Amino acid sequence: MRRFLVLACLALILSSRPTGAEPRRYAIVAADVVREMNLARQHPEVYAGYLETLRGSFHGKILVLPGRTMMRTKEGVGAVNDAIRFLRGARPLAPLACSPGISMAAADHVADQASDGFGHGGSDRTNPAQRMNRHGTWSGGWAENISYGKATAREIVIALLIDDGLRGRKHRKNIFNPAFNFAGAAAGSHARYGTVCSIDFAAGYVETASASRALIARN
16 A cells, blocks of 8 residues: 555646646756655665765865755765764664655655755744645654755755754754654745755655545546
8 A cells, every 4th residue: 555655646636736847947956856765765875875875075065965966064974974974873664654744744845945945934924834734734753854945855955954054954854763654745846955855755745635535536
C-alpha cells in the first residue's frame, strides 16, 4: 500500500501543476525530493558516498553542490564530515509515503513565499500543522523543512542533511525521524533566492475527501 501511495502521489504532483515547462520543472523537483529523502532513509550508506565526493568541492568555505550551485557554509568541510559520520552510523528506515494533502500544504506555503517570504510562518499567520489540516488531519507529530536557492532535488536533500550552521541538525533529524511516516513537497520560484522548496512531515495523516479524490482521479 505504501509503495502505491508513493507512486500515485508523485504522479499527482506532476499532473496537478499548471501546464508549461517552468511549473512542470518545479513539480519534478518536488517529486524527486521525496524520492531522494527515501533513498537517504533506506540506504544511508549510499548517501554517505554522495557526500564523500563533496569533500574536494570546497573553495574555502564555499561548497559547490552537484548541480553547480554554490553554497556558502559556516563550518566548511567539518559539517560534511559530520553528516558522513551520521549516515555511516544510521540504521535504514522505511520510506516516507508521499501524501497528496501534505504536498498541497507544502504548495500553499511555496506560493505564499514566492514574492519574498522566509521561514515557516505563513502571511496569514498559519504554521505548517494548520496548513496540513487544510487538506487532511495530521496526528502524532509534524515538522517542516524549507530550502532556498537550490537547483535540484539532490542539492536540496544534501544541503538539509549537512545542515551547516545548525548545532541541532534539526533538518537532518526530520528526514531521519523514525516516527514520521508521511511527507509531501512542493517547489517554486522565489523573488530573492531564485527557488524555494517546502517539505512537510507527519507521523500520521488522513487525507480529506477532496485530496483523496484528486489522488484517485489521476491514477
